[in-house]
Structures are given as structure tokens and as C-alpha cells.
Amino acid sequence: MPRTEVLEKVPIDDSYFLFRSCVSSSKYPGIETSTEEVFARLGIELEDSPEQSCCGGFITFTSLAEVTASLPAVARNLSIIEESGKNALTMCNGCHMFLTEFGHFMDHNPDITNKVNEMLGMLGREYKGSSHVLHMLEAVAGLKERIKEQITNPLKGLRVATHYGCHYLYGFKHDAVDDPYMPTVLEELIDIAGAENVTYPEARTCCGSGLTQIIIHKEEMSLPFLKRKLDSLKKIEADALIVVCPYCMTILDRGQFKMEERGIEEYGVPVLYINQLLGLAMGIDPVKLGLEAHITPVKRLLEKLEASNA
Amino acid sequence: MRKIGVFVCHCGTNISSMVDIDRVIDSANRLPDVACAIDYQFTCSAPGQTQIRDTIKKYDLDGVVIAACSPRMHEPTFRKTLRDAGLNPYMMEMANIREHTSWVALSRDEATAKAIDLVRMKVAKVARLRPLEEIHLPVTRRALVIGGGVAGIGAALDIADGGVDVILVERSPSLGGHMAQYDKTFPTLDCASCILTPKMVEVASHPNIKLLTYSEVEKVTGFVGAYSVKVRKRARSVNLEKCNGCGTCLEVCPVSVPSEFDASLAERSAIYRPFPQAVPAAPAIDRESCIYFRTGKCRACEKVCPADAVDYAQEDETVEVQVGAIVVATGFHFFDARKYTEYGYGSYKDVISWLQFERLTNASGPTGGKLRRPSDGKEPKSIVFIHCVGSRDPSKGFPYCSRICCMATAKHAVITRSKIPDARIYSFYIDIRAAGKGYEEFVRRAIEKEDVQFIKGRPSRIVQRDDKLLVRSEDAFLGRQIEVEADMVILTNGAAAQNDAAELAQMLGIGYDQYGFFSELHPKLRPVETNRAGIFLAGMCQGPKDIPESVAQASASAAKVLGILSRDQIAREPVIAEVDRGRCTGCMDCMEVCFFTAVEEDEFMGRKVAKVLQGVCQGCGACVAQCSSGAMELCAFSDEQIHAEITALFAVEVTE
Numbered sequence: 001m002p003r004t005e006v007l008e009k010v011p012i013d014d015s016y017f018l019f020r021s022c023v024s025s026s027k028y029p030g031i032e033t034s035t036e037e038v039f040a041r042l043g044i045e046l047e048d049s050p051e052q053s054c055c056g057g058f059i060t061f062t063s064l065a066e067v068t069a070s071l072p073a074v075a076r077n078l079s080i081i082e083e084s085g086k087n088a089l090t091m092c093n094g095c096h097m098f099l100t101e102f103g104h105f106m107d108h109n110p111d112i113t114n115k116v117n118e119m120l121g122m123l124g125r126e127y128k129g130s131s132h133v134l135h136m137l138e139a140v141a142g143l144k145e146r147i148k149e150q151i152t153n154p155l156k157g158l159r160v161a162t163h164y165g166c167h168y169l170y171g172f173k174h175d176a177v178d179d180p181y182m183p184t185v186l187e188e189l190i191d192i193a194g195a196e197n198v199t200y201p202e203a204r205t206c207c208g209s210g211l212t213q214i215i216i217h218k219e220e221m222s223l224p225f226l227k228r229k230l231d232s233l234k235k236i237e238a239d240a241l242i243v244v245c246p247y248c249m250t251i252l253d254r255g256q257f258k259m260e261e262r263g264i265e266e267y268g269v270p271v272l273y274i275n276q277l278l279g280l281a282m283g284i285d286p287v288k289l290g291l292e293a294h295i296t297p298v299k300r301l302l303e304k305l306e307a308s309n310a
Numbered sequence: 311m312r313k314i315g316v317f318v319c320h321c322g323t324n325i326s327s328m329v330d331i332d333r334v335i336d337s338a339n340r341l342p343d344v345a346c347a348i349d350y351q352f353t354c355s356a357p358g359q360t361q362i363r364d365t366i367k368k369y370d371l372d373g374v375v376i377a378a379c380s381p382r383m384h385e386p387t388f389r390k391t392l393r394d395a396g397l398n399p400y401m402m403e404m405a406n407i408r409e410h411t412s413w414v415a416l417s418r419d420e421a422t423a424k425a426i427d428l429v430r431m432k433v434a435k436v437a438r439l440r441p442l443e444e445i446h447l448p449v450t451r452r453a454l455v456i457g458g459g460v461a462g463i464g465a466a467l468d469i470a471d472g473g474v475d476v477i478l479v480e481r482s483p484s485l486g487g488h489m490a491q492y493d494k495t496f497p498t499l500d501c502a503s504c505i506l507t508p509k510m511v512e513v514a515s516h517p518n519i520k521l522l523t524y525s526e527v528e529k530v531t532g533f534v535g536a537y538s539v540k541v542r543k544r545a546r547s548v549n550l551e552k553c554n555g556c557g558t559c560l561e562v563c564p565v566s567v568p569s570e571f572d573a574s575l576a577e578r579s580a581i582y583r584p585f586p587q588a589v590p591a592a593p594a595i596d597r598e599s600c601i602y603f604r605t606g607k608c609r610a611c612e613k614v615c616p617a618d619a620v621d622y623a624q625e626d627e628t629v630e631v632q633v634g635a636i637v638v639a640t641g642f643h644f645f646d647a648r649k650y651t652e653y654g655y656g657s658y659k660d661v662i663s664w665l666q667f668e669r670l671t672n673a674s675g676p677t678g679g680k681l682r683r684p685s686d687g688k689e690p691k692s693i694v695f696i697h698c699v700g701s702r703d704p705s706k707g708f709p710y711c712s713r714i715c716c717m718a719t720a721k722h723a724v725i726t727r728s729k730i731p732d733a734r735i736y737s738f739y740i741d742i743r744a745a746g747k748g749y750e751e752f753v754r755r756a757i758e759k760e761d762v763q764f765i766k767g768r769p770s771r772i773v774q775r776d777d778k779l780l781v782r783s784e785d786a787f788l789g790r791q792i793e794v795e796a797d798m799v800i801l802t803n804g805a806a807a808q809n810d811a812a813e814l815a816q817m818l819g820i821g822y823d824q825y826g827f828f829s830e831l832h833p834k835l836r837p838v839e840t841n842r843a844g845i846f847l848a849g850m851c852q853g854p855k856d857i858p859e860s861v862a863q864a865s866a867s868a869a870k871v872l873g874i875l876s877r878d879q880i881a882r883e884p885v886i887a888e889v890d891r892g893r894c895t896g897c898m899d900c901m902e903v904c905f906f907t908a909v910e911e912d913e914f915m916g917r918k919v920a921k922v923l924q925g926v927c928q929g930c931g932a933c934v935a936q937c938s939s940g941a942m943e944l945c946a947f948s949d950e951q952i953h954a955e956i957t958a959l960f961a962v963e964v965t966e
Contacts, residue, residue, distance in 0.1 A: 181652040201776075
């Protein structure tokens, strides 16, 4: 069940700092464009900065270096957010986790922060610890009443399943906007978009990613997880799977192609970012939502929508 | 000038290994009020006490400082020694040079310096002590037992058999508690109700026991030997005198609500008897679900009652009873397994709680004792038990072990095997804790003879696929992930304190821990007493324990109650607050802050003044701190005595 006390604390601002994510920028431009389009409809400005870099997660996720090696990158990004004077909005579970977790770590370890700030000083920057980083799921859940007003093309008859991703709900068990094992926030948004919620047994399990698994263990660790998940998803004949993390999206979208390519199984369930689904319900052009960049084709989904709207 | 004797104890080497005893003696000997300072290996031993007595006589001492362990340990011992030597027992202070000094110090020099300081402070205090006399109070020969589960029943019967009147207050409509819901007891597989219901009947028919069911204790005032207790008898809407327990009304009631007794697996009517063997057999009307009380229409039960016992006009009634001692046996409630959302309790129908399993296997349960899945009524062929749901898990706020669940699960597994011989039974555990007579053997039986697969691992989640439940877990011995396909999963929820335990503890004025379990006075030596004299504990309300332990505690409490009530008078420590009526302005701030309601208004020379009730005051000192005019003082802890201690602490040691 959604946590009302967290929802109430979501700051509803006129503008946010949009923290771009490497995966969405390089693989799924639609995640960014749909976010921009949807927030424009809601009358909320999004500002970003060309100065921003990778959140810093890659170093830790891949176990390439010690955890603290990410700190200067995280602190630099946070200092850019601080400079904007706005609350930040992340589109990726990993970015959210890194910025929030490491920010918290630095706020409670002044010695380390001083060291990090020495390094940032060379770039003429300083980490102060004054920013607030929001996850996209928190933001859209907090804005649901305003989203309701913007729905022009309810997605009638569309069968939609969900996948939340581990790093937000599990990583922030006590502070996240929903319960990690029985979340319902996304389902509520799907209701608002006018689509039909469908559930599958493996809805709340991991996509099989975890960068370590993908890079180091690849086949034997990662693929069985993915297959179990996709098999379960296929049975319920969903029209789309909704995610809130570009990395989960990569695994679930491209994973289907991989399975098919290797002759393991055919799935064909398009994977959409939450804002892409909301965008469709707001009548935004699918091209603007970047749906064409998806590896698992969305054609059938769009045809079904067109048919039901006609 | 006082003649004070200082006795320094070595406590074997507990003290002497860290404290230089000779230097302590030497320093004490130089203090002006000290007549003699001597040491001994074990001051608390018989020869040690003889030494004190002889020294008191030899030097004609009028005050004693004993530098040894904590006063919690041996203050009563040495008070008695003083009395035997003809000295007022309250002319003694203990300097704690063990727990507060030798056991915690890092260097011998520091420990010795602290011991010297403590002795000097206590000498300064003893020089200002005055003799106090113990308070003697009359005793009301009647006891109150709160809670009618197996512990409360045991305590009430033991006290009543000792010839003392007992009032037993139970919140629900019937005696029995959780044990009445169980199917069998471990490790003998005795039928739970077969051994409990005769006891319930015995309570109801005992000439010395007055049973108040559907009642709650609202207020407790007074003190050991003379408690005054307000009990609210909730309106049962059925006249207990007239009702013959025929049960006709239960059949005509049109209402169906989830049955608490059957753990929501079955339904009951609005006029209900929790279970067939309930004592008393008379039903009660649950006014929240009764159609008549909600809409003013129906009265079906009244129409059919042959004894004319249904009485809608009944109202709550408050009675005040006088008792000399109280046994608290309010039990526990099961941890709410919905907090483990990963197991889906509450969402998946076939994930059930331990209590629901008990009802499913019980012959008087909703399935007549046949083990069936709640979802489709089919016989489960693969059954998974999960231990420690709400136990040993700091992340859920329950880091303690609930003690009974390992055995309960072994029992459930064995019962399952007898009901479904070809079932696959799995039990996921963290550790098996089977410390008890015949317990380990019973678990071995489950593993070796009953073919129950015990898997060391804590399941990470349960996923429903079609009509199966997939339990995913690590297998700590194999070191890899496993998945078990189950038809039914039983969560062995831990034991938690009653939701309103803290409120009850505050009303009774007894201590409780961070989990809501009531605190015993001493974990080893006073396991059933509380910090309030005359109030005792029995059963789960003090902490998780099994039935034999609960019953043993009940008997222990009963023995304590009989001990108090066998006397005409009881003596109390005179360490209580005292009013200087010349200084008291009658503002009564002290009455406001008194937790024990020990202060009342009095009149002195035409003025309003405060008065401390000797028997009620517990000597906590709240009123002393509150009093703006300095009229309140605590005997043996007066301002003068404490100032003297502080002054002595900072005094420079006199050197020759």
C-alpha cells in the first residue's frame, strides 16, 4: 500500500531539476522526451544542466572500485543540483539510490565530505548537502490529481502489467513511497490512465539484472531470472509492461530480443516507461514519446489503441 | 560526634583485584566521624556478619558504612545484621565499590580513588541519618487475578485452594485464553482443551472464586495489603443468572461476522458463545454487529429464549473491590504477519497463521479437524512452515526469540503427518531452539520419524502461481537458492505483547520493557514480583514462554500472594516522603505529580496542607522535586544528607 506520509512530503514545485540518466539518454531517448512532454502538460518546468555527468553508480555497481570511489562524482552532481536551487527529479532507480544514499552518507561523515570537497575545490565546486532528490515514482504519485485532469485519451481495453524494480522500493524500504513487496502506486496511475491492470505471479520479482550479474555472471545467474519473469508475463497476455527504471527497461525490453535471437522463447510484450504510458493517455504523439526506439516492437500496442479509439 | 564503623569487603577478588583495600581503610580511618575501619574477604558471609555485630558492640557504634556490592544485592542482609546487633537498621549505608567501581574501572588507581570517594561520601551521609521505624499495615485477605487464560486460571485455583477468596477478571466472554484455541500441546500431543476445560469448570464452581467475565480492570489504587480496584462489567445483554446455556438464540441470530476464536476462518453470530465449552456457557451480544442495537429491530434471540435471559437494557456496571494482592496474567497476542508483505499473508488465502492452523486441525474447528486449504477446501499435499515470522528480526522491531514457535512448528508438522500421511512437509528455520524437557527428542522425532524436511533458511518471498504457492529461500547448508512448491504455507508468527499492555502497566504502576512485556523485579531471584509490592506476574504478559512455564509462574505468584495474605500485617520500608507541615503552603502540586496517588489534602491549624499516605508512598521522590516551598522530604534521602554527600565528594582529603 502506498505510504501516505511519504506522499504528503513530496514537494510539488513549479519547476524541477531533471537529472538525466546514462541509460535513458543512450538507449531510450523516449524516457526523457516523454517526461518532458508529460511535465509540460502538467505545467511544470524541467531544467537540466550540460555539466551533469553519470551519477557515479557505474563504478560501484560493477565492483570496479571501492564504494567510496563514487563519492566525488556523486558530490559534484549534487553540487550542480544545489546550484540550480531546485528539487531534483531522477528517472532511474540507480541514480536516485546513488544521489540519496551517498548524500546521506556524506551528511553523516563530515571527515569524508571534507576530503570530497577538497577534490571538488579543484573544480571550483562545493558539496553543501542542501538538495532534495525525488524519484519519478514519488513525483508522479504526488501529482496524480493533476495528471487525472490531463487525461484526454483514456487507454480503454489496454491490458497493462507492472514491474517496479528493486533498487528504489527495496533500497529505501522505510522511506520509499510504497511497500517493496506489495506495491500499488503504479496500478493506481494505470487506473488513472484508463487502462486495465493485469497481474502476473512474478510481478514483484527482480528482472535478473544487477550489473554484477549481467557483467560477471551473465548467463547462469541472470538469464534464469529473466526467463522466469518473462514466462510468467507471457501467460497473462499483457499489451504492455510498465517500468520506472531505464535499467529494468533495458533488461526486460532487450532481453526479449535476446531470448528470441537464441531461439529460447518468443515474448513480444512492449516495455514502456510510466511517463510514456501517461503520455499516450494524454494524447501525445507516439513519435514524440520515443516509442520507436524500443527493441521489442510497440506496433501492435499502438494498433490496438488506434482501433479502440476509432 | 558519630561513631561510625566502616566495613570494606574484598568480595573474593571481585573488588580487591582492582581496589587497593589498604588505602581505602587508611583513608576511612582518618575521617573525623569514623571510629574504626576494617576489611574482610566476604563481608556478607556468616563470619563477616559476626564481625560486624562484634565490632558494633566493641566500639559502641551508632552508624555503619558497608563498602561492598550494590545495595540491590545485600542491603536487606546488612539491615538485618544491624538489627541483630541492636542498632536501628536504617543507620546504615552501602558504598557500591563493586558494580560501580571495580567491575567497570580500567585502572587500579582510578578504582581505588573512586572507592575512597564513595566511602567518604557515605560516611558523611551516615553522620546525618536518623533512625527510622518500619511501617506496619493491615491486610485485606482477598486476591485479584487479571486474565483468565491458563496462567490466570492456575493462579486463581492455587490461591483459592489456599483458602483465600479470589476475584478473577477476564476481558472476553469466556475463560480459556489462547490455550483454548490450540488443538494439541507439545511435546506430548495432549489434547489442549481436554486438559484445560476441566480447570475452567473448576474455577466456575470453586466456592472461593468469584468470576467476572466480559469485564475489565479500570483503576487500581492503594497499596500492598489494601488495594482498591475498579472493575467495569461490560453489558453482556444476557442475564447470567437466568441463562441455562441452551444455545437456541445462537441458531436464530441472522448476523454473521468473522469469529475471533476461529481466527477469522469461520463466522459467528452477533449473540455468541466463543466456543462450545465456554465458561460461563451463557452467550454475550456483540453490540457492534447486532442488528437490534444498530437499527432497533430484530429481537430474534429474545423471542426464542426459553429462560427469558436476553436483556437488551443491561448497562455497563462499575464495581469496586478491595484486595490485598494482585496477579497479572493478561497474556499476549500473535504478531501481525501482514507486516511481512513478502509472504503475502492477507493477500494469498492459503498463507495462514499458526493460530489459524490450530483451528484447522482442531476437531471443534471450522473444518471439523480436517486439514483443508482455505481457498478451495482441497487437501494440501505440500505444506511449508516458516519459523520466526516476527521473531529474531530487528528490522520489524522484534529482535527477541518467541521461544514457543520452534516447538509449535514441530508439533504442527507431526499433526500434519498424522492427518495427511503422504504430504510433503517442509519447515524453514533459522535455528532450532528446543530447550525443554522432551523437546529436542520431539523435534528429532519430527525430522527422523515423521519425515519433515527441515531447511535452514529464511524465505525471501512467496509468489502465487495458479493455485500453487512458490516459496523462495536460501538453503544455508547447500549455499544456494531453492524454490518449494506449496499448496499451503503456515507462518509461525511470534509472540508480541498485548496492544494495550503499556496502558495497563501504567494503570497498575508496574514496569514494562520496550516491547510491552511487564518487567519482573529481578530476572533471576524475583521472577514473578513487580516493582509495585503486592502485584505479581504470571504467563506470557511477562515475556514469551510455554504452557508449563506459565503454569509454574502462576503457582509461584499464588505462593507469593498467599505469603502476603497469610499475615495480619505487613511491614514496609520507611523510605517514603514526609511533609513539614510548618512549611507546606497547601498548593498541592505534590498531589498532581504523584504517580501512586499517595498524597491527599489534610488540615493543620486551620490551613490546607499535604499529607502522605504511608502505605501508598513508594518513595520515588517526584513530590520532593516538585515542592517549591521545600516542605517535602524523602526519609533517608533528605536534602541535608545529599548535600553532605556532595560536599564530602569535593572535600580535600586530610593528610597528616
